Amino acid sequence: MRVLIQDSSVSDALRRSDDLLPAEPGSGRGRSHGTSSKEAFDRWFRYPAGFASDYVSTLLENLSPGPGSLIVDPFAGSGVTGTAARNAGHSFFGIETHPLIAELANLKLQVAPGSPKSFAKAASSLAKAAEQAAPSTAGTLREEADLTQRCFEPDVLARLVSLRNLIRAGHADAWGLYAKWALLGTLRDVASVRVGWPYQRPGTQRQPRFTDPLARFVQRATWMAEDLQQEAASGADTYASVTHGDSRDPAAWKGADGAQGCVASPPYLNNFDYADATRLELYFWGDVTSWADMCSTVRSGMVTATTQQTSVGAAREATLKLARFTNTGTAVEELTTQLQAERSKRNRGKEYDRVIPDYFAAMVEILENLAKSMATDAPVVWLVGDSAPYGVYVDTPGLIGQISEHVGFSVEKDIVLRRRGQRWATNQTRHDVELSERLILLRRQ
Ligand SMILES: C[S@@+](CC[C@H](N)C(=O)[O-])C[C@H]1O[C@@H](n2cnc3c(N)ncnc32)[C@H](O)[C@@H]1O
Structure with a gap:
């Protein structure tokens, strides 16, 4: 049986693409996985989670934050929003917790040391x-x-x-x-x-x-x-930089005050592990020499999005933090209960029930920090996928929208960009829930 995308608090009318924010045909993040291998700056290193830079440019153009605006990205990755913002004559402030990837983003954005x-x-x-x-x-x-x-x-x-x-x-x-x-x-x-x-x-x-x-x-x-x-x-005269830090930490946002726009994509729940994905580069350069090293130097500042990153204590603490958001807290608790039940049916099942509270508690902290930085009426675009661990549907973009409304944003649009997950369509052991990548447009109140 094919399960269709469930509804969230955001109405279906918001889900339609429109001229302001066109759906990109391939992927909002990068057409065939990762930053472009042809576009200027993107081609320096193909980051698997990276945006398609022409799409970010289109978004920035259509959001029209005003000439010379400050654009922010709390999940800056390889800096695609940064280079697109610079091209459009804006300044940029990003935060990225992966040390190697933050270095790459900064390198693209800094002024070259010579000819x-x-x-x-x-x-x-x-x-x-x-x-x-x-x-x-x-x-x-x-x-x-x-x-x-x-x-x-x-x-x-x-x-x-x-x-x-x-x-x-x-x-x-x-x-x-x-x-x-x-x-x-x-x-x-x-x-x-x-x-x-x-x-x-x-x-x-x-x-x-x-x-x-x-x-x-x-x-x-x-x-x-x-x-x-x-x-x-190009003679561009704008300021752009990426802080190596954790966007859950208010201190990492120094430099983002008065931001007039945001284009970002958080880690997707149950997607892949950014530290592991860059293992070859980290080991080759000698930044890490063991898995323990990898966890302490690369993974520690990352939002929990995979079961490898969870702990019982963090999940418990996160559940308590979410309790103050009535709707979201209840929705997350219900998902957690369903996932616990699914885990208990399996021998050594994965702890998705611990990922969910930690992930959404992190989203609360980051959206609160973002709200503090954004100017009134400033637009925020987040690209994010939903997920279905053990076939339990998690409407990640819908829940992020709910949290946003609690912390000072309104949700203006929620658009399906593309269906995803078809790669596993023939895998009999995998769930049958349709997944998509969505774009949510928020506005600071
Ligand atoms: C979907 S990727 C974004 C990629 C980016 N849009 C680009 O074009 O390269 C999400 C990024 O968030 C980063 N990240 C995860 N947790 C973070 C945190 N707590 N603070 C800052 N960055 C974080 C990951 O390392 C990853 O690079």
């Missing part, structure tokens, strides 16, 4: 030096993380590691972070195992998309230099 052409030149010199140093690196490859060793052929890995060591040792001078990202962007291009998003599967071989890692690195650096050149030529 972009000098970066392209530096990248070519680095590649030559890496080629020369590769034979001496070959003997050290066993020191690399297991995941890193399993993802590449030894000669490819020797050149990647040799390049990384040069960059780490400061050979790229002021262009060090740019060179780092040209290299991190190269990794999945030259891997000889399945490293498609969001999972890295070092046990499954594949033909690498590019065979020469150093040529690919130079190609990527050249694109980055072109994008920086184009940006410098």
Whole structure:
């Protein structure tokens, strides 16, 4: 039996697409999963959860926040809202908790440390030096993380590691972070195992998309230099930055006061784990060396959206926090009870019942912080999917809309952008609930 999307407090009339906020044909986040591999700045690194930048530009244009407005994004990710806002002549303030991804977003938004052409030149010199140093690196490859060793052929890995060591040792001078990202962007291009998003599967071989890692690195650096050149030529004079922090924390919002617009997409409930999705880059660069490290340095500031992140204590505390929101608190409690019942039917079932309260309590904190920052009448667009763990339908956008109304927003629109989840349609063990990605338009009261 196919279950249709249940209704929420938001009427169906709000669900229709319109000219102001057109539904994007593929996905609001990024057409085939992730940021575009062709658009300027997006192509630096394909973040799986990233927006399609042309869609964000369309949204900003149609929301018309006024020239030179301050746009915010509390889930800034790879900074697509930031670059789109800058293109449109706005300032930007973002918050992102994933340290590596926050670094990438900031790099795209900061002013380049010199002529972009000098970066392209530096990248070519680095590649030559890496080629020369590769034979001496070959003997050290066993020191690399297991995941890193399993993802590449030894000669490819020797050149990647040799390049990384040069960059780490400061050979790229002021262009060090740019060179780092040209290299991190190269990794999945030259891997000889399945490293498609969001999972890295070092046990499954594949033909690498590019065979020469150093040529690919130079190609990527050249694109980055072109994008920086184009940006410098635009003469834009706006301020844009991303704070590495937790948007649940009011202190992370310093710099967002008086914001005149927001375009954002929170983690989807029961979607994927952003820390795990970037495991290859984190291990290769040496930012993490163990799973415990990953949890403490990357995951700790993230909204709980998957069962791997839950704890009994956090769920209990979250339920108490939600109790002050009568409708939402009751809805979340009912979902929790249904999910507990489903879990108890299964042997070692997943703790979705613990994810739900923690997730919505986080949404309360973030929306409260957002409300404090936004100017009166400012528009807020959130793109978010619903979900159905164990087949129990969770109307995430509807519940976020309810919370928003409690904390000082009105819900103006709730539009279905696309159906999703069809990838698993033939999986007999999966639920049969239709899912969608929706856009909600809120306005600060
Ligand atoms: C759907 S993605 C948004 C991607 C972004 N729109 C882009 O174009 O790249 C959600 C992001 O929220 C981040 N995130 C999760 N919890 C967070 C928190 N508490 N504070 C700030 N960012 C958080 C995740 O790391 C992830 O990058």
